[in-house]
Amino acid sequence: MTVTAGLMxxxxxxxxxxxxxxxxxxxxxxMDHPNERRKTHCLPVPLIGGIAIFSGLLAGAIxxxxxxxxxxxxxxxxAVILLVGGLDDRFNVRAPWRFLGQGIAALILILGAGxxxxxxxxxFGVGPIDTGPLAIPFTVVAIVGIINAFNMIDGIDGLAGGLxxxxxxxxxxxxxxxxxxxxxxxxxxxAIIPFMACNLGLWRRRCRKxxxxxAGSMLLGYMxxxxxxxxxxxxxxxxxxxxxxxxxxxxxxxxxxxxRRLAVGRSPFSADRGHLHHLLSRLFGSARIALYLxxxxxxxxxxIGLAGExxxxxxxxxxxxxLTFLGYLWLTRIIRCSYxxxxxxxxxxxxxxxxxxxxxxxxxxx
Numbered sequence: 001m002t003v004t005a006g007l008m009x010x011x012x013x014x015x016x017x018x019x020x021x022x023x024x025x026x027x028x029x030x031m032d033h034p035n036e037r038r039k040t041h042c043l044p045v046p047l048i049g050g051i052a053i054f055s056g057l058l059a060g061a062i063x064x065x066x067x068x069x070x071x072x073x074x075x076x077x078x079a080v081i082l083l084v085g086g087l088d089d090r091f092n093v094r095a096p097w098r099f100l101g102q103g104i105a106a107l108i109l110i111l112g113a114g115x116x117x118x119x120x121x122x123x124f125g126v127g128p129i130d131t132g133p134l135a136i137p138f139t140v141v142a143i144v145g146i147i148n149a150f151n152m153i154d155g156i157d158g159l160a161g162g163l164x165x166x167x168x169x170x171x172x173x174x175x176x177x178x179x180x181x182x183x184x185x186x187x188x189x190x191a192i193i194p195f196m197a198c199n200l201g202l203w204r205r206r207c208r209k210x211x212x213x214x215a216g217s218m219l220l221g222y223m224x225x226x227x228x229x230x231x232x233x234x235x236x237x238x239x240x241x242x243x244x245x246x247x248x249x250x251x252x253x254x255x256x257x258x259x260r261r262l263a264v265g266r267s268p269f270s271a272d273r274g275h276l277h278h279l280l281s282r283l284f285g286s287a288r289i290a291l292y293l294x295x296x297x298x299x300x301x302x303x304i305g306l307a308g309e310x311x312x313x314x315x316x317x318x319x320x321x322x323l324t325f326l327g328y329l330w331l332t333r334i335i336r337c338s339y340x341x342x343x344x345x346x347x348x349x350x351x352x353x354x355x356x357x358x359x360x361x362x363x364x365x366x
Contacts, residue, residue: 005064006063007190009056010191011056014194014195015194017048022046022048030086030089046210049161050082053220056188061180064183070113071113077109078105078223080108081147099144107140113226116135116229117232117240120240122314123240123318146221147225149251149254150220150250151221153249154216155275156287157287161212163295164192164220164223167246175227176237181230195210199211248302249298252328256325256328274336279335
């Protein structure tokens with residue numbers, strides 16, 4: 001069948017699985033329940049986005065492709081990621097076991113599909129840096145890192161799906177003709193669309209809302225890093241440093257979050273509401289505004305990286321990337337301090353009004 005038919009199958013399968021599992025999710029315990037600390041939605045929401053996207057991807061691949069050996073191994077790794085994420089959604093698996101499952105999926109992708117980081121490019125102006133015997137462990141760390149970057153940034157509606165859609169869209173345009181991977185990227189993008197409609201409440205019936213869950217966010221990270229490594233190593237369509245700019249927002253968020261937690265003596269994998277999307281949501285009083293700003297920032301940073309690629313500024317772009325990370329740490333610290341100052345002012349005003357007249361209502365909390 002044609003590519004168009006395969007993409008149509010991906011879309012319809014994703015939409016069908018969403019519709020069916022929406023009513024079956026409580027039976028399997030795949031529900032995200034609100035809590036006062038981190039999850040502010042009002043009602044339990046099905047964690048079925050990842051299953052729907054993977055179903056659409058698999059159905060489209062079976063329909064339109066002959067499924068080369070490398071592709072089969074790549075899809076097998078995706079299935080492992082989906083399983084690990086699904087178990088985490090259901091049973092809240094501890095971090096070491098999650099990392100083990102992600103590492104197994106990474107090894108399947110590396111050894112079975114030949115997806116391996118052999119060169120980091122000319123980062124310091126002294127020639128290409130080869131990973132040599134460290135290629136496989138370095139690739140495993142990179143794959144696991146990107147998977148968890150997308151997992152950690154999945155905190156507001158539409159964010160992880162939107163970021164993955166942007167990266168996969170750029171890479172699908174740049175990918176050379178031939179092979180299975182360009183179709184797989186398009187199939188994932190098409191399968192994301194029904195989920196995004198549910199996640200953002202675009203259906204008339206808002207009760208059909210769904211979340212990606214850990215299975216979905218980890219799956220998107222897996223597909224993104226698969227495409228990035230292929231683009232930088234086997235296809236040679238972009239330099240390795242350009243890949244950093246394409247996933248700059250998830251990388252900045254996970255690195256900044258880990259640095260912040262370590263600085264205060266906390267585990268880098270502990271949960272909190274200090275991610276970029278949380279800060280912007282509180283600053284502007286709207287998660288939707290935060291979503292638009294972050295996606296716009298992702299597009300802008302990707303455009304900067306592609307411009308540097310076009311101009312051949314590989315070494316300079318790596319230096320700018322490091323400066324961007326330092327600037328990100330500085331900016332988020334300012335936002336966090338400003339919010340804390342606003343909270344202190346609100347508490348002071350609350351106390352003063354309560355002392356003056358306990359009947360009066362305090363001003364709204366920022």
